[in-house]
Amino acid sequence: xxxxxxxxxxxxxxxxxxxxxxxxxxxxxxxxxxxxxxxxxxxxxxxxxxxxxxxxxxxxxxxxxxxxxxxxxxxxxxxxxxxxxxxxxxxxxxxxxxxxxxxxxxxxxxxxxxxxxxxxxxxxxxxxxxxxxxxxxxxxxxxxxxxxxxxxxxxxxxxxxxxxxxxxxxxxxxxxxxxxxxxxxxxxxxxxxxxxxxxxxxxxxxxxxxxxxxxxxxxxxxxxxxxxxxxxxxxxxxxxxxxxxxxxxxxxxxxxxxxxxxxxxxxxxxxxxxxxxxxxxxxxxxxxxxxxxxxxxxxxxxxxxxxxxxxxxxxxxxxxxxxxxxxxxxxxxxxxxxxxxxxxxxxxxxxxxxxxxxxxxxxxxxxxxxxxxxxxxxxxxxxxxxxxxxxxxxxxxxxxx
Numbered sequence: 001x002x003x004x005x006x007x008x009x010x011x012x013x014x015x016x017x018x019x020x021x022x023x024x025x026x027x028x029x030x031x032x033x034x035x036x037x038x039x040x041x042x043x044x045x046x047x048x049x050x051x052x053x054x055x056x057x058x059x060x061x062x063x064x065x066x067x068x069x070x071x072x073x074x075x076x077x078x079x080x081x082x083x084x085x086x087x088x089x090x091x092x093x094x095x096x097x098x099x100x101x102x103x104x105x106x107x108x109x110x111x112x113x114x115x116x117x118x119x120x121x122x123x124x125x126x127x128x129x130x131x132x133x134x135x136x137x138x139x140x141x142x143x144x145x146x147x148x149x150x151x152x153x154x155x156x157x158x159x160x161x162x163x164x165x166x167x168x169x170x171x172x173x174x175x176x177x178x179x180x181x182x183x184x185x186x187x188x189x190x191x192x193x194x195x196x197x198x199x200x201x202x203x204x205x206x207x208x209x210x211x212x213x214x215x216x217x218x219x220x221x222x223x224x225x226x227x228x229x230x231x232x233x234x235x236x237x238x239x240x241x242x243x244x245x246x247x248x249x250x251x252x253x254x255x256x257x258x259x260x261x262x263x264x265x266x267x268x269x270x271x272x273x274x275x276x277x278x279x280x281x282x283x284x285x286x287x288x289x290x291x292x293x294x295x296x297x298x299x300x301x302x303x304x305x306x307x308x309x310x311x312x313x314x315x316x317x318x319x320x321x322x323x324x325x326x327x328x329x330x331x332x333x334x335x336x337x338x339x340x341x342x343x344x345x346x347x348x349x350x351x352x353x354x355x356x357x358x359x360x361x362x363x364x365x366x367x368x369x370x371x372x373x374x375x376x377x378x379x380x381x382x383x384x385x386x387x388x389x390x391x392x393x394x395x396x397x398x399x400x401x
Contacts, residue, residue, distance in 0.1 A: 003047045003048045003052060006047065006052040006056060007040070007043060007044060007047065009056075010040075010043070010056040010057065011040060011134060013057070014056060014057040014061075015036060015040075015132075015133065015134040016131070016132035016133060016134070016206075017061070017105075017106060017107060018036045018039065018057070018064050019032050019036045019110075019131050019132070019134075020105075020106035020107045020109065020110040020131070020132070021061055021106050022035055022036065022061075022064055022065065022068055023110060023113075023131070023169060024106055024169055025065075026068055026072075027169065029131065029159045029162070029163075030159065031068055031071060031072075032064075032131075033130075033131065034071075035064040035067040035068045035071065036060075036134075038063075038064065039061075039063040039067060040060065042063050043056075043063070105210070105213060107132055107210065108171065108213055108217070109169060109170055109171055110128065110131060110169070111128050111184050111187055111188075111210075112170070112172060112180050113162065113167060113169045113170070114128040114158075114162075114187070115128065115180045115183030115184045115187065116165075116167045117180065118161060118165055118167065119158050121182070121183055121186065122154070123154050123155075123157065123158040124158070124183040124186070124187070125186045125187050126144065126154055126155060126158070127159070128187040129187065129190060129191065130155055133191060137151050137152050140155075145351050177218060178221070181218070181221055181223065181224070182223075184214065185214075185223055185224065185227050185283060188207050188210055188211050188214070188231075189207075189227060189230075189283070191206065191207040191210075192207035192208070192211075192231050204235055204238070205235075207231060208228070208231050208232065208235060211224070211227055211228040211231055212228060214228075215228050215270075222274045222275065222280070222284055223281040223282075223284060224274070225270050225271065225273060225274025225275075225284075226271065226274050226275070226280075226281060226283035226285075226286070226287045227287070228267075228270050228274075229267040229268075229270040229271035229274065229284075229290075229291070230283055230286050230287035232263050232264070232266055232267035233264065233267045233287060233290035233291055233293075233294045234290060235260070235263060236259050236260040236261075236263040236267065237254060237256075237294065239260075240256075240258050240259065241254065242387060246387055247394075248387050248388060251293060252299040256297070259294065264294045267287070267290075267291065267294070268291060271284065271287050271288065271291060275288070280317070281317065282314055282317050285310055285313055285314045285317065289307050289310050289311065289314075292306055292310075293307075302333075304330050304334050305334050307330040307333075308327060308330035308331055308333075311326055311327035311330055314327075315327060321348060321349045321352075321355075322349065322352065324343060324346075324347055325344065325347055325349065325352075327343070328340040328343040328344045328358065328362075329358060331343060332362060332365070337362040338366060340362055341359065341362045341366070344358060345359070351382070352382075353379045353382035353383045353384065355379075356375045356376070356382070357376065357379035357383075359375045360372045360373075360376040360379060360395070361395075364395070364399065369399050372399055373396055373400065376396045376399070377396060379392055380393060380396065
C-alpha cells in the first residue's frame with residue numbers, strides 16, 4: 001500500500017481513536033487534537049522513509065502520547081497527569097490494558113461525553129464530529145448551513161462548557177443513558193451520511209460498527225435499533241447508487257440484484273425487534289420507509305401509499321420542510337405530480353438543492369418543460385457534488401434536446 005493511501009486510511013479509521021484516547025488520559029480536548037495532528041504530520045514525514053508501521057493506529061497513538069507528554073512537561077510540572085499518561089496508551093505492539101466501565105470503545109465514551117444535556121444538541125453533534133472524525137470547522141459549518149465563524153464559536157463554547165462544568169469523560173450510568181441518547185444517535189446519523197455518495201468511504205462502516213455497539217449497550221432503546229436498521233437498509237444498496245463512471249443512479253434504475261440481501265434481511269430483523277408500535281421514533285419510521293424500498297422486488301412493486309403514510313407520521317413526530325419534501329415525492333407516486341407540486345410550492349428551503357430539483361422533476365412529469373429547465377438550473381447552481389451536478393446537467397440536456 002502506498003504511503004499516501006496508508007495515511008488516508010489511517011486518518012479515516014484512527015483519528016477518532018487517537019483523539020478519544022488522549023482526551024481520556026489527559027482531560028484536555030485541545031491538547032488531544034493538537035497532538036493527534038502532530039502525530040499525523042510526523043507520519044507524513046517518517047513513513048515514506050521508514051515504511052508504514054505494522055500497526056499504524058498504535059504508532060500514531062504512541063507518537064501523539066509522546067507529544068502530549070512533551071507539552072505537559074514544557075507547560076508545568078504536572079506529575080499526576082504524567083503518571084496517568086505513561087501506562088494507559090498502548091505501545092507499538094502492546095494492545096494495552098482493558099478499559100474502565102466495560103465500554104468497548106473510547107470513541108463511544110467520547111460520544112456520550114460530547115452529548116451531555118448541558119450542551120445544545122447541534123453543539124453536541126458538531127463537537128463529536130470534530131473530535132471523532134477530524135472534520136474541519138468549515139466542513140462542519142457547511143453540514144449545519146451556518147457561517148464558519150459561528151461554528152468555530154460553537155465548538156469553543158462546547159469545549160469550555162465541558163471543562164468548566166467538569167463533565168466526566170465516561171458513559172453515564174443506566175438511569176442517565178436515555179437523556180443522552182438523542183445526541184448520540186444524531187452523531188451516528190451524520191457520521192453515516194458523511195460522504196455516503198462515495199462508495200469508497202469508510203465512515204459509513206464506522207457508523208454502523210458504533211451503532212451496533214450502541215444497540216448492544218442499550219438493547220431496550222428502540223431508536224438505537226431503528227437507526228441501525230436504517231443504516232443497514234441504505235448500506236445494502238451502496239454499490240448501486242453510482243455507476244462505473246461515478247454518475248448517480250436513481251433508485252428506480254438501480255440493479256436490485258446487486259443489493260446486499262443478507263444486510264437487508266438483517267435490517268428487517270433489527271427493525272422488527274426495535275419497532276415500538278405505541279410510540280415509534282423518527283429513526284424507526286425512516287427505517288420502515290427505507291425498508292419499503294429495500295424489500296420491493298422492483299420499482300413498480302414499491303408501496304408508495306405506505307411510504308406516504310409513514311412520512312405523515314414522521315411529520316408529526318419531527319416536523320421539518322425536508323420531511324414534507326420527502327412526503328411530496330411519495331404523494332407524487334400516489335396522487336400524481338400536480339398534487340405533490342402544490343405541497344412543494346409551500347416549502348422554504350433556501351439552501352437545499354433538492355427542493356428545486358424535486359420541483360423540476362415534478363414539472364418535467366407534467367410536461368411544463370421551460371419551468372422544469374429553470375428549476376433544474378437553479379438546483380444545478382446549488383448542488384454540492386460533481387456527481388449531482390452531472391446528473392442535473394443530463395436532465396437539463398434531455399429536456400432541451
